[in-house]
Each structure stands twice: as structure tokens, then as C-alpha cells.
Amino acid sequence: MGVYKTALLSIGSNLGNRQLLLQKAIFEIGKVAGEVRQVSATYETPSWGFEGEDFFNACLELQTLLTPEELLVKLLSIETAFGRERKNSDAYESRTLDIDIIYYEKEVINTETLTIPHPKMQERKFILKPLADISPQFYHPIFNKDTRNLLQECKDKSTITKQVPRLFKNRHTFFASLQYVAIEGNIGAGKTTLATKIAEDFNAKLILERFAENPFLPNFYIDQSRYAFPLEMSFLADRYQQFTEDTNQLDLFKSFMVSDYDIYKSLIFAKVTLQQ
Template sequence: MSQHQVILSIGSNQGDRLQHIQSAIASVHRKAGTVVKVSRLYETPSWGFESDSFYNCALLLHTTQSAQHILSKVLEIEAEIGRVRSQGDGYEPRIIDIDVIAYDEEIILTEQLQVPHPQMQARMFVLLPMRDLNLDWRHPVLQKYLPELLQASEDKSHCKVIGKLEAPLAQIQLEHFNYIAIEGNIGAGKTTLTNKIAEDFNAKTVLERFADNPFLPKFYEDQSRYAFPLEMSFLADRYQQISDDLAQFDLFKDFIVADYHIFKSLIFAKVTLTEDEYRLYRKLFEIIYREMPKPDLYVYLYQNTERLLANIKLRGRSYEQEIPADYLDRINRGYLDYIKSQTDLNVLIIDVSDRDFVKNQQDYVFILEEIQKKTG
């Protein structure tokens, strides 16, 4: 699932303006969406009324949530920082003001929200910070890119750069790792987390091609017959994919994040194969494994079996619906036994049984902070 790109404009002209804006950025990142870019800080005259000058900035956030959800979170954050909205018309001084300027290149017209913001093209204090974000964004109504909007704007306000602001993601130094593997049982959310991290941190993904495996549906119908060809085909495909992708350096990406580590082949094989088949399989695996690069960080997303079954049901792949709880229990035990046996692997176990890092931004931030602790 690709994330939405949301542009917010933040302003303050009361009290400690810098502190209010920094608090707003931190709260947006923790509660609304992942703040991946922040503009410079500008001092700008009040617009449409006489008052003290504003501090303004713009930020880009990634989210899977709706525009209405982001608006509700933004209003919560404004209230927490101390903004009290008056019932009267017109502009007024404010301790904090957070506006949803754009949501991808969508047009949204509701009683609560208009996107793109109807006045953005007339406000230099919105356009100049947006330019700092270096976005390939086109106004969906006016059909103009940001440089064209700036050139056409009639607002001649003097907007002065007064400092730099740091995006919260700058504190998470994942580029210290060249290769991160995210692992977990069936339905743990490893592919979702891999894609999310890749989008937020400009990483190259290596995603398991399970959907292309012709033996997988057959295996779930008749495990004893198709277990060995399934595990052999997975092993061959994983070896080829990781070898190819890790060998191809991408100048435009900062690191690689994969939704599997090839050792999972042995974990699943031990559960699915007979004793004789497993002995043969292990010999072949060990030959291949010696040649494979090891991840700089191995993240295991642990989920209890009840939650795994609920996730599997929710994602609705027909061939997975009859997976028994006992099978998932054995896979979990296999992973944990493997992790205990690894003395030279940088391992991070995160229990996500009671977390939802897609719907709950705080859970995603928690995971990033746990990963950050392993960079030291």
C-alpha cells in the first residue's frame, strides 16, 4: 500500500513562536503521520489583519490515513498546544495554526475541509516554505507547479528566512545500516513495514515473490505432497533475488530493506518437511547460506497466534484461510529458536501483538525508535 503525501502549513504569532512550531511538528509526527521533510523557518507579516509577525513553515508527511483523519488529528494538536478558536469571522492572532494545504493531488470539497487550500496560491508564507520541500507537486485545480504559482502570485509580502528546522526522521539514522531484514510469521506485517520504511527513508526494497510461486496454493491443499518442491522453489528464488538485488547498487537509494532473510527457508522447511527431506534440504541450504550476505540488522516482528490468524483472515488470500493455529505456533517457535542460536547477528525482537503500526502512528514511531537504539 503506497502512502499519501500530505502538505501542512504551520504558523504562530503568539508567545514563544519557535517552541510552538517545534511542538506542533513533533506532535504531527507522533500522532498524525510521518514527517519526512520540513521547510526552513520564515518570519512573515500577518496576512489579512494587523498583528505581530508570524513564524511559518511547511512540512511533508506520509500517511495511509484519509484527509479527514489528518484534519481531525491536526485540530486535536492545535487544541493541545493551546489554540482556542473564536466563533467570529475574520483573521485573528493565534498561538498555533496548522492548515492542510494538499493531499496528494486530490481535490476535496467538504464542509470541514477544502483541498488544495483555496487561498494557498495567494499566500507567499505558504508558497515559499512549500518550495523548500522540493516536491514534484501540481495544483490539481490550477494545473500549475509550484514555481508557476510563485511567479503568478500577487502577494508581495516580505518573508524572511530566520533559521532551519529538523524533520523528526532526521533523528532516526537508518542509513547506518546497508541492509536491514524485517522478518515475522505469516501475517505479522513485515511487508507492510518494509514498504513504509522504504518510502519514508528512501530505501530500496527486496520483497519476497511468494505470489508468483505456483506451488503455494497446492501446498495448502496437500502439504505432504507439495512441501518439498515448494521449499526448494522458495530457496532458489530467494537466493537469486537477494544475490541480484544486493549486487546491484542503487545510486539513488540510501540502503536496502528486505521483508525476509533467507534463513527463513530453513525455519519453514523444518516445519513442513519429513525428516529425510529436511536432511537433504539442509545440506543444500548450508551450501547456499555460506555465500549469502548477512543483514546488518535483523528485525523480528513477533505476533501472537490469535492476532496472526485475524490478520490472515483480514487480508483475504483464499489459499491461506485454512492455515491451522498449530502451524503458526511451530513457525513462531522456529524463528525464536533460530534467533537464540545466532551469536553474530544483530537482532531486534519487537512484540507487535498489541500494536498497529498502520493505523496508529504512535506504534510506528515506537518501532522506528526501537530500531534507532540498535544504531549505537
């Protein structure tokens, strides 16, 4: 049985849906590299060393059984899977995902492929600010200064803006932050299967659509223009009644609710069957 080590990582993106990319990257890091214990807020900062779109940056604490070299290999593979193309040039450029190892315990490493602590972290507010969120008193093993002191002394004057949407350390904390999730899609797409799996995996109350014989349906197939409105009103009333009953019956032992239908379905069908 190995011994878990603490690694502090910096992640950033300035292409595409930056917040979503960072969140997916955190989930993937937790899947292949260890357990993500803490995640900072997201901060928007200007691109560093080149002209490009602003970055979203964050830091996270990882408990890992991997050696520093093994961890680096895993992180580089995640970058590649997210569309990052590393070039031989040292020039900075835009990227879908950038992951750096800032600290690995108190170790000092300097090889051709890996330098720990990160050699330029003390110069970069976009690293120090989110790092101070999760590890303000961690001492740099070379400078013998904690994160707060390094941040105070940092000469980087870049504007850094904290973002409102939060990042989650794993899928369980993400789903636990929700109250109600509805899965919608075409008939046979797998709504019920997906909703059932989410309920099983993340301790949710499962709400499945009840189907009942509708008295207007046979007549609707005969004369659509005449029976479309009473048919849709009947479906709407049934769905509303079920939705109200199921969502009002709270289960204190469940984290949230997940359903394989949504009341919005009535509006979708109405747009098809009813006149404007």
C-alpha cells in the same frame, strides 16, 4: 495494510516562542498522524488580514494512512492541545499554532469542513515560499501549475525572511544534529535516568559522573571556611579529568554524547561555599 498517502501541510505561529512551538508541533504530527518526511526552512512574515505579531511559517511533507477527514481531526486536536481557540467568527487573529492541509495527493475536496487544495494558497507567499523548499514541482490539480510557477505569479508583496534556526522532522534527526548534551539538576531529580534513556533511544555515548571519596570532605564539614577552597578545587580537578577522558574517547558508532553532569556544577557549588 493501508496505503500511505502524501499530504503537504502548512504550519504557523505568532504567539510565544514561535520556533519552539513549530518544532514541538512537528514532533506531535509525526507521533499521531504519520511520518514527517521533509520540513522546510522557517520564514518570518507579517500577519495576514489583521494587525498582530509577525508569524513564523513552514511547510512539511507527511506520509499518512489517515483519510483527509481523519487527518483534519488529528490536526485540529493538536492545535487545541497547543492552546489554539477557534471561534465561530471568520476574522483572522493571533494564534499559538495554525495547521492547514495544502494538498492531499492530487485530490480535490470541497465539503463544509474541508477544502483541498487550500483555497487561498496561491495568494499567500508565506505558504508558497516554504512549500517551494520541499515540493517545488508539485502541480496544483486545478490550476495545473507547479509551486514555483505559483510563487512567481503570486501578487503577495509581503516581506518574507528566512530564519537561521532549522526545524527537524523528528527527534532522531534533532539529536543527531548535536554533539554533546549535558543533563543538570538537583540531586535525585532523575539526571542519570534521563541521560540513560536518551542514550538508549537515540544511539548516544553515555557519560556518567564518577564518584570517589574526597579527602577534603570530612574536614570541610568541620571547618567550612578553611577547607571550602581545596575541596572545590579537588572536585573541579576530578570532574575535569573525567570529562576530558570521556569526551576524547570518540565512539564512531554513536551519534553524539550525553552526560548526567556538567563541569558548570563546580561553579554552582563554588558560589555557595566560597567567598566572592
